[in-house]
Amino acid sequence: xxxxxxxxxxxxxxxxxxxxxxxxxxxxxxxxxxxxxxxxxxxxxxxxxxxxxxxxxxxxxxxxxxxxxxxxxxxxxxxxxxxxxxxxxxxxxxxxxxxxxxxxxxxxxxxxxxxxxxxxxxxxxxxxxxxxxxxxxxxxxxxxxxxxxxxxxxxxxxxxxxxxxxxxxxxxxxxxxxxxxxxxxxxxxxxxxxxxxxxxxxxxxxxxxxxxxxxxxxxxxxxxxxxxxxxxxxxxxxxxxxxxxxxxxxxxxxxxxxxxxxxxxxxxxxxxxxxxxxxxxxxxxxxxx
Ligand code: ATP
Ligand code: MG
Numbered sequence: 042x043x044x045x046x047x048x049x050x051x052x053x054x055x056x057x058x059x060x061x062x063x064x065x066x067x068x069x070x071x072x073x074x075x076x077x078x079x080x081x082x083x084x085x086x087x088x089x090x091x092x093x094x095x096x097x098x099x100x101x102x103x104x105x106x107x108x109x110x111x112x113x114x115x116x117x118x119x120x121x122x123x124x125x126x127x128x129x130x131x132x133x134x135x136x137x138x139x140x141x142x143x144x145x146x147x148x149x150x151x152x153x154x155x156x157x158x159x160x161x162x163x164x165x166x167x168x169x170x171x172x173x174x175x176x177x178x179x180x181x182x183x184x185x186x187x188x189x190x191x192x193x194x195x196x197x198x199x200x201x202x203x204x205x206x207x208x209x210x211x212x213x214x215x216x217x218x219x220x221x222x223x224x225x226x227x228x229x230x231x232x233x234x235x236x237x238x239x240x241x242x243x244x245x246x247x248x249x250x251x252x253x254x255x256x257x258x259x260x261x262x263x264x265x266x267x268x269x270x271x272x273x274x275x276x277x278x279x280x281x282x283x284x285x286x287x288x289x290x291x292x293x294x295x296x297x298x299x300x301x302x303x304x305x306x307x308x309x310x311x312x313x314x315x316x317x318x319x320x321x322x323x324x325x326x327x328x329x330x
Contacts, residue, residue: 045238046087047238049110052095052098069086071083098227115165124227124230127226140198146214147216158196158197160199166219186198198213228242255327263317273315277308279300
């Protein structure tokens, strides 16, 4: 189906699906979903969405079946696909770690030497072992890796850890960190500069960046006593100079500013101490800087 649209592969069903679609919607793409459809076109953007198993995405992008894809870094590095990494997307964060039963937990990295490790990520693990000059036997398992030590198949495992609940249920503890992953946008290496598809990709990346910087910021609105303006502007970590508006009450001003989301709570007490009232914090959907 060659219609000139940019083809984006995303995970059909799994941990990255919902967040990938949410990101595209925040980018302003109007997407219709019909369950079981494998290809969907955006109504207002020259883009087709392909829904795939995440394991297939790196190779499909490498081979040009899809032009670009959203997939976990772990899968991209494991598959060793020859693609371009365009952008880290800030969701789907997880860690690939060595874990083991308490009686076999490596205390120092050399303790991994001579052990048998079960994993679904043999390539990433091999690279890690080589980088740390370790010798261990890798057993490749495609799922339920946590069960391998209790079955006597392996001494250790190397698997994705997020909350650690699955590990606990299988009486395993975390040990060394092997790989940090998050969702990334990847592109086919042959996507040529100056083609229409490349321009669509640049447009999409620009939108993604504006969505991501918006997520890191909040819109702060408040009223302050007129004579606190100098003190208030000093503590606001604003991107630009804050907007100051007059109110009907001559002794008060309204102050609006875009501030980094992680700074919000550290300035709240100061703002209150300077007499700020009616403090509102709003999410920002898009930020075009
Ligand atoms: P598929 O059916 O598409 O093959 P899957 O079962 O292989 O799906 P998921 O479990 O949905 O894959 O995970 C997809 C990606 O989400 C992983 O490759 C990883 O990058 C990320 N991920 C995995 N586990 C977590 C987690 N606990 N928290 C956050 N992200 C995770
Ligand atoms: Mg998979």
